[in-house]
Amino acid sequence: MSLSWLYLFAAIIFEVSGITCMKLSQGFTKITPSILVFISYGLCVAFLTLCIKKLDVSVAYSVWAGLGTTLIAVIGMIWFRESATPIKLISISLIIIGVIGLNSGK
Template sequence: MSWVYLFLAIISEVTGITCMKLSVGFTKLLPSIAIFIFYGISLTSLTIAIKKIDISVAYAVWSGLGTSLIATIGILWFEEPVNFLKIASIGIIIIGVIGLNIK
């Protein structure tokens, strides 16, 4: 169940970051409120997850997959420029997360 909470934390964090972009510097009310809601869910879920998952693994997965997901959203949804280095860097992050999970 801890892994479910961890993945909920990741999805909530990515949603919160996306809302940051959509809030246009806190000028749009609903995305601005959503930032705090989704970060509250994310941090609460992460706190529950680290009861059973090692903090080093949980934080690496949370931050690594969150970074990879938001970079992908930036490319696909916000039409950010993409190049080989950006794609390779996302891959390296994912490899690092996998490496920390190997026991």
């Protein structure tokens, strides 16, 4: 695995952290999660910028968006007790299939 892919996965982790902190900040009324939103997104953008130096932007962005969306949906269902309806689970599966398809279509 190249360093660019590690940068991409770091960007995904920081994006998911930022979204999670956004929820925990309760509309920016809680100071620590509010600050972590901006730190997480700053690191996310920095790592995403580093990864697209070597990776195709279409692949990097689709993996970042797809896996980020999938992870935050799963976190929402597990941690925040959001509903896990069949349509949500099917939709998450389709996102994963789409990311795999974009990466295998080179």
